[in-house]
Amino acid sequence: MLKIKFCLVVICSLWVCNAFAQDQLKESKYLFFIEPELMLGQTVANYNDFPDTKPVKSFFLSVGIKDTRNIHSSKYYNHPTTGVNLSYSNLGNDSILGKSFGVMPFIQFYPWGNRQKRWSLKFGVGGSYFTKSYRQSNQNLAIGSHLTWSFQAFLYRELFALNRMQFRMGAGYLHSSNGHTQLPNMGLNSAQVSLSCQWTSRPLISKKKDIYLGANMGLNRRYFINVRSGIGVHEYGGKSKPVGRW
Template sequence: KCYSQTDSLKNHSAFFIQSNFMVGKIVANYSDFPKSTGRKTLYLDFGFYDNRKNNSTSRYYNFPASGISLSYSSLGNDSVFGREMDLVPFIDFNACHQLKNSFHFRFGIGASYFTKHYNRITNPTDEPIGSSVTWAFEAFIFQNVFSSKHLQVKAGAGFLHSSNGHTQLPNFGINSAMLSLSFQYFTKPITAQQTIVDRTIPTDRTLHFILQSRFGIGYHEFGGTTGPTGGPKKLVYTESISGGLILKQHVKLRLGFSYRFYEHYYEYILRNPLATMENHPEKILSAHPVWNSSALTFIGSGEFLYNHFGLDLEGGINISKPFYHNFNRLYENDAQPFYFLKSFFATRMGLNYYFISAQKNPKNNFFIGAHINANFGQADFSELSCGYVFRVK
């Protein structure tokens, strides 16, 4: 049962160590996917359970837990995949107002290292992983099945994903469906009373209007998911301007526009001055090489703010992306509806770090971020960015 209760005890963030045992299956995402006998993963987490009752962010997220996880995985085919090691920052949101019998949602974004990856001569079947270092994503739901002052035992299920964000081809990625059993040990005892969120304390419901500007530098290899491999890497430059509001100091919603310039597109147009637009054969790309190498997108974003960090999810509608039609003919050959979805919708997901905690509601704030960008659901490029947020009201 999930309920709230007033507790006068003073609380602080509690340090914990957590072991997480996972078993599951790698889900094939193309017809000739290498065989796997199953996936086994061991996690070791170090983090803090944020049960500060006088902290609005802690109460808003029902005393979340956050930290860093180290993991080691056997992927069921050592000759092709090798082994995987991950380093992933994570956050664990409690859906209830206490720990006992609670449901949890865990999300993490970090990095993976593979002991083997694609090589056209020595490992040509490992098309899921094109590089030794990739992005790592995790999303899980847990049920707390046992609680004591020092130990929490949780059972759950979820999804693991690793791919390099189109920085080195091929890049199908590895998707895994997993079952999990975890043991969370608190180094200092925590009573049941200390885990109950006090809902009698008023929540700040003020709306704050903001303006935001962001500059990003992306990095990718020119080609489709399967190749060609071994090509040069080029940059993607992004400038984004948006406005929106922050709800309760914890959720940021934005609308705006972004402009991107692709070096790979520009270089192709200069090398092929007579190339025409795939969807408008009467128009020559080299007549306006900069614009035809660009993308203009209407964007919408939702970002969950937790102290200095933001989990950023962005979607967009391409107003103009002229070269994508040629890119599809050269490397993808997608039929409808996939061609329409990839050419029309842009997506972006990642983490931001704010120099001033969102809880302080600063007038001016700066941030840095790391994101993966995609054409609908297919990776386009990996990106580092910096930005500025101005609170209008």
């Protein structure tokens, strides 16, 4: 009789562990997405004799995941989104500035944790290839080499969602520079607005809990200030020519 009870306890324990593991597995699944995005804006003149430009037209294709796992690190950051942007931009003056193609990893946060507003911030750092540089046109002081670093900072607002599709509008800032590795390098800046449609691997709305998977949060937070310092070597170089010395 004791053996039968022991076997029953073991079977029940295994069943509970298996059910718990399956629930955890379901909760740990990521939400995959793909998002085409159209942008329109204007380059920002940052030096004298900056060439005249028409509106900048860009197309971004983003692929990535939404972290919907029910773990502390994911909840603390309001289930962030990470992925990679593939981009193409017509810079408004093909003969001088040319066009650019980019690859940029990004992370997107929902810092306010308010599912009614559904605002988000997106930051990306990557690289771009420019078809025209200073070597092809001496009027192009913005880009000194074909390969540059690129930076993106955007604010997004969800317009509405339909099952697996989320329509959004955004506005932000794009910057490209080679870090003065080849001069002149004034850098190219543009302010743009965007419209996008994000398609996800499963619905954004949970019918059981009726929550929005992108911005649901109820954790307490503690704020802090972090101060950092460092020491290093800097080469004194201007944006258009070398200046000073080591």
